[in-house]
Amino acid sequence: MTIPSDAQLREILVDMVTARTQSARLWNLQRQGQVGTVAPIDGHEATIVAAAHALDTEHDWVIPQYREPLALRRYGPEILERFMLYSLGHPAGGHIPDPIRVLPNQISLGTQIPHAVGIAWGMVLRSEPGVALVFFGDGSSSEGDFYEAGNLAGVLNAPVVMVCVNNQWAISTPVHLQTAAESFADKAAGFGIPGVKVDGNDAAAVYDAVDEARKRALAGKGPTLIEAVIYRLGAHTTADDPTRYVPPEDLEAAQRDDPVLRLTSQLRKLGLWDDAAQQETEVEALELLDRAVEDARSAPLAVDALLDHCFSVDTQRLALQRSQLLEARSTETR
Amino acid sequence: MTIPSDAQLREILVDMVTARTQSARLWNLQRQGQVGTVAPIDGHEATIVAAAHALDTEHDWVIPQYREPLALRRYGPEILERFMLYSLGHPAGGHIPDPIRVLPNQISLGTQIPHAVGIAWGMVLRSEPGVALVFFGDGSSSEGDFYEAGNLAGVLNAPVVMVCVNNQWAISTPVHLQTAAESFADKAAGFGIPGVKVDGNDAAAVYDAVDEARKRALAGKGPTLIEAVIYRLGAHTTADDPTRYVPPEDLEAAQRDDPVLRLTSQLRKLGLWDDAAQQETEVEALELLDRAVEDARSAPLAVDALLDHCFSVDTQRLALQRSQLLEARSTETR
Amino acid sequence: MADPFESDGVTELTMLQAINETLHAEMARDDRVVVLGEDVARNGGVFRATEGLYEKFGEHRVVDTPISEAVIAGATVGLAIAGLVPVAEIQFLGFSYQAMHQLAGQVARLRYRTQGRYEPSITIRAPFGGGVRTPELHSDSLEAQFANVAGLKVVMPATASDAKGLLASSIRDPDPVLFLEPLRGYRGIRGDVPDNDHLVPLGVARTAREGDDIVIITWSYQVELACRAADSLRSEGLSVRVLDLRSIVPLDIGAITEAVSHCGRAVVVQESCETGGFASEVIATINDGCFWSLEAPVARVSGYDVPYPVGMLEDLYVPDEARIIAAVRRTLESG
Amino acid sequence: MADPFESDGVTELTMLQAINETLHAEMARDDRVVVLGEDVARNGGVFRATEGLYEKFGEHRVVDTPISEAVIAGATVGLAIAGLVPVAEIQFLGFSYQAMHQLAGQVARLRYRTQGRYEPSITIRAPFGGGVRTPELHSDSLEAQFANVAGLKVVMPATASDAKGLLASSIRDPDPVLFLEPLRGYRGIRGDVPDNDHLVPLGVARTAREGDDIVIITWSYQVELACRAADSLRSEGLSVRVLDLRSIVPLDIGAITEAVSHCGRAVVVQESCETGGFASEVIATINDGCFWSLEAPVARVSGYDVPYPVGMLEDLYVPDEARIIAAVRRTLESG
Ligand SMILES: Cc1ncc(C[n+]2csc(CCOP(=O)(O)OP(=O)(O)O)c2C)c(N)n1
Ligand SMILES: Cc1ncc(C[n+]2csc(CCOP(=O)(O)OP(=O)(O)O)c2C)c(N)n1
Ligand SMILES: [Mg+2]
């Protein structure tokens, strides 16, 4: 059992508080019409942040679903910068710069899991040390891609860490309608790999599970499926009204187990956290976010950016379309 | 434990011998260029026949992959008749007539499993007693459809019996490259349903497993995944050369466990089978097959059959195409 | 044949309301109709298209499925075989890709491969289309890919009234129908919808604007834009017809031929990228049926040949009134 | 630039042999190339296209996968991100439907959605096409559906030499390529293939027969039939050009326009069903680029609007020389 050090736990809490603070601000920005759809992070902080902290950012890849970016700060400030471009609908939001080993958000549920297996497999082929850690929700686990990827990872013995973030909901669909399996970790048996169920509100437990899975993978022992059990404390997204379907008593129970509150009170007891730390972290989080939004707003955008990066070189048809687009846009501004 | 009666075992053996005999004849017909690709049944007889005998043909559905038809005789002579039309490439081969509850062959691996779940679900909605039994290979179990269907069946508690026919090979791919799971039955845990591994060369064991799964399903206790472990004794199909990849010693070992020989010697010992029975069964099997091929050869085919049954009524475009086709064909024969 | 107890009244509804009402009516009318999909039951659908069905018809006929598009589509095959009339929702058309092997490989072929033994009375509803700043794969216009799948009908209403009439026809149709609902139309399109049972046959195009100089041929939300373009050009004295295809399979070849023969000039508008979009099929159909009437090449207004883009670039990608008007002018000036 | 140690010799090969040799050469040339798919390693592929690769390059670079088309395609995305050059086989194009969400939704978009951070140097090979009595979904010509997927190149060789030159270019191309191999061509097409490194650029059409009266535009195996038709019509004194598109994305618009402008008449031939087939796009392209040169409507020869049929009906479905010749005559007589 590898327990994060006090210093690590403190860093983890900083990232967790940062993520929650920024998520709340983003929600408001969306309500003001300043950014696109937002998927709040509330409840996911311990799982995502602790997992990221168990990784070697230089070698290990993170393949997210869509709720994670604010909690992946450990991979560098570019994650936030690009995520704000993404939230504003700027194309550069998808370009997380080299050498950061984090893929952009995935909207097509489950499709990122095969990508993770391919990356892990590729690292083995290139004799690179490293693992591919992929996040996906309880809902996404119902996609064929999850199973096909888990099965292939098992056969290839690929260094993948599959983290099923079980927040009990997929939009309005509760886990018991998602699967009759007793737990998502049980699905590992079908791939011939270990399945581990962990309290995802316990940062240390998540850290330990990921650390162990990572070490197994690096030792050539193959993939692990980790189920992190949490609760989605917020709405699915800004487009969702969870009061239509989330039983209030369940939500209240979950709120009592809030991962941020839990780690905060733990570290307060250890004397590692206090009101000042909380305030400082929140202030910095907001500053960073606001600056990133500002920067994203003023990011340049070529008049024909729409047509860039489809192919390495324009086809004849794209070249024609580019000249039509440029012509139309020059008329516009004339 | 439900053991088939002696009389049932004898019927099962008749169907098994019939299937093997007809399969061999079909192989030869293919070699003579008289029918299309053939997937031999050798090694599959006990599993398919015994499963079919555990069903109530009036109420229970069989959803096959492609290797089963010759062993589904219990569902009526029409199965063979239609299968011969199918083997000759006649469109009517896909029309297994009402009220026979057997779907035509499925070529797109795994896609039949969702169909089975839909049928089972539909029977519940219509308060019909009955189960949907679906066959699929060890190879097909790697398709997302298998997992998505198994998971949905679990959630719906649908009366499905999922029979994974593990013949150790998917064309040239051996089971250990198909999955790292210890057994295909282990995949049931991921659906929250029982998984049963059975010796598929033992007709009585298969009968019992299917019978039990069927009773569970009818009692509203939901689906079961049965893995029937057998060995593909023949080639994948007439287009395949298994000597390129099947280790001869494995094949020899499997031949010693041939399901037809096993049941034959068992019934011989019981005095339920003898050379005369064997000969009579083989002769009848060949007569039936040859007659079915004859009938299929002389089955009528409209000049514009190509365009029938795409839609309930021709669209404008199809009507135009039909007149073009008819015109071209009348020129042809002029 | 008029039922004296029924009104011939109309009610103004959004397209979304029309769809929701039709689902209620069809489920009430035929108890074989079952609705399945992600979040369709307890939540009434992420856009509320299925609102109230679960409360009214219960958990057996209105079913929240796991997030498994392939088995949603695949189960409809089995449900149809068992004698039910499934109406499945794919939450966004882009995720029909996850079900392509069932939709194109199985649903579309059930009748053909069983030579009529089974009736695929299957309707697959899916929203799609641009202009509302959705994430990836929510907006893509994939209709041309499905039009190339023989055996599948592809229905794309442009008005609230047609949404009702075409959806009712689709559900009652014995063939499989992909019923595509424009996201921008859900709340953005409203109009009078007949209160009574209202059926619009599949495969009969609608003249949305009369006109003689040129015809704009299009479908789904782009009909709205084409009509606006026609109206604004009319004020300049140009007589622009708008033909709403309503369904691209079956295609009303007769109506296309008639309109183009009459006007001599045509513009085809689609949201899909240009290459391989359904506009090409319309142009090929014009070439087949009324080449000799053409006084100018047919213009095509499309998305560009890139994946559907992110929010900031959407308005450049999706055809708008200005691009339609420019194409009309260009075509009128040509030749 | 000629390498004095290399020969300029040619060897007569079948298309299958040309493909197999090219895979050997590309794997030898670039150790980032890995081959994956069902039965590609120990069995050398169900058609032997990958024969010998496993023995030569070992189990790490030539991998038998489980029967999971989605993850075969999906893993190529990860492999490319990790810096490899995957060449995946989908055993038959019809089963690319199982992978559509990865091919159309992910592989095709990797460069665009990451704005160039990742190079999708991915090749997906798949056999397809009629005439060899295969079971369901083995023969279907689905190219038009992929052509409507922006970001994917679709390459369809018609000769053994092009199979080599286009496959080598596809593997080396930094964009994702769907490389489609006609089943009838595997052993049915043979010809001289350069022994040396041989690259045919993607997007440059080939004039397979010179001619002035009319041009037949087609791709893949149908080029063979078009050439036979042209040859037999030549003996009657008709000068029929055949344009082999080689790839439908990128499309050689210039070559189409040039050929049609020169000949004034055109026939487009495809194996796909008619509605929404790529022939429509060719016709729309002609309409765009050389409408005024047309002396008659462009004829289309296609499969019918039904699913690809069973063996007994195949020869009626797939275009043959007779149907091509009839369309040429009809077009020459028209106008
Ligand atoms: C393939 C696919 N199907 C459906 C959707 C629509 N959708 C978006 S989020 C979501 C729920 C996802 O639930 P889960 O995986 O548990 O993640 P969570 O939102 O709970 O973090 C659905 C159904 C989608 N984006 N992709
Ligand atoms: C979706 C799909 N992928 C690939 C194939 C090609 N194929 C036909 S049979 C086969 C092997 C099937 O193995 P298994 O399911 O174990 O059945 P078996 O032949 O052993 O009875 C393959 C890969 C197919 N028919 N469908
Ligand atoms: Mg969830």
Ligand SMILES: [Mg+2]
């Ligand atoms: Mg097998």
